[in-house]
Amino acid sequence: MKPFTFKATTHSTAPASIGKPVGSAVMEAVIDEPGPVEVDTVGTDWEANLSGLLNLKHPKAVAAGLKERKEPIKIYTHVVRHPAHGFFLVDTGVSQRLVEDPTGVGVGFMLKKYGGIDKMNPRPSTAQVIEAQGVPLAGVFMTHLHLDHVSGFPDIPLDVPVYTGADEAEARLFLNAVAQGTNNHLLEGRPPLQELQFERDPDGKLAGVNDVFGDGSFFAILTPGHTIGHLSFLARTPDGAVLMTGDVSHTRWGWENDVEPGTFLAERDASRESLLALKALSKRHPKMDVRLGHQA
Template sequence: METVLDQPGELELETINSADWRVDLSGLLNLEHPKAIAAGLRNREEPIQIFAHVLHHPKFGYFLIDTGVSEKVVNDPEAAGISWLMRHGMHLEKMTLHRSTANIIQSLPQALSGVWLTHLHIDHIIGMPDIAANVPVYAGPHETEESYWLNVFVRSTTDRLLENKSPLQVWQFKPDTANRFEGVIDIFGDGSAFALHVPGHTAGSIAYVLRTKHGAVLLTGDTSHTRWGWDNGVEPGDFTRQHPNNLASLDKLKALVARHPAMQVRLGHQF
């Protein structure tokens, strides 16, 4: 993978802010990390974005990486599949929709070829009501097997958002020959797009490295939610499943960028 990362590719990538939202900083950032303590960070509402990334491959077409927000979720969350518990826990009233998933898809010159997820947390799949049933959807290994306590509360909503869609396809990772990541996939087989297994935030969390016409881009997913967390090497907080693994994956992504300093970094929930 890394032998080609400093060479521009043929992909086109647009990152769209589908919605603004406000959530607790304690979920986004480990406030018990020594760097967070030294910085005097306290829990507060933190403004974030919910992104959809539109990827175009000249041969294989258009893909969404994460899904943005469906207007159906905002206007009628119950009908869209959001459980009562999740409707209250997510505080959808703190979300401001800018561009719906349907609007994003309708603007494309051809049908979607697939959806690639960084993970299965609700805020990354609430665009699924707008995804056609025949569109392939890809996620990381063990995502549907999570036993983390948060999954007890979100399972029914996750199931409803994914029902009547194309069966979830799992990335089949091979060992990283460079021994730097848990696994790496050359998605198209042409060295243009790579999926990296970065467990920790969830068991199957995925980061994507994309060789665009303007250079390589790293999509961290929620291995790093915030700009402060990325800049200071501090992993997410209460929303993360396994802190040591999340921090190890974050360190690996930061080391990747250090080896390729021209690479653009796009985070899970902040510019």
């Protein structure tokens, strides 16, 4: 008998009105060409158990003598500016309101107690990041719907569209019994989540790719494992390609040693496959700037 599980959120969803599925070959044909998108990455201080961030049972971690400890990390939001489509965020950063009054913005008791909110340092806050752009926020692209990635939502205007991977909201886990209520509160009053669509990669190099703006400048890459609908993003900038891995890899050590996250994932085999697929992509395009989930 399967254990009873919960969706990440019961907030409504709809197929995204932007983006089209493409093969990885379409994306890789233009990766090394300069593009029009600008990306700035903003990080706020946090910490987490290393055993969640990194599989300490992996032979490489054992050989390196890595042990459980509190690991200093960052919560990132990526500021993405497209010359025609405007200013977007990849993940939401951290709201000062959420840190100061988690109950007031809908964070449930268990997440408030055990989610590490008291260790979040919103400097700068999401509101400050948005204000600094001087133009309205056009949308938010979510790598996934975990607390440390949705913690800026209290500062996101309610009418701003939110884009996720297909099935990210519907993905079922027992742990969502704790997270679902918080996600529902943070998404309350917003339009349906816009689910970017994917098709099987004909070249088999990646799980799926979506040309988000239809001009080959910004791609969503389906990277399941951490969550079933987890996304990574690739932007073509004037200085070259920027890959935002999300939580495919939390740490620099994990990325460099091909070791997937520890307890912070849904499916270990899929998580490892997504990590190795992005590593292979970066090796095929060695000038790519890789920005990891929680460490530089």
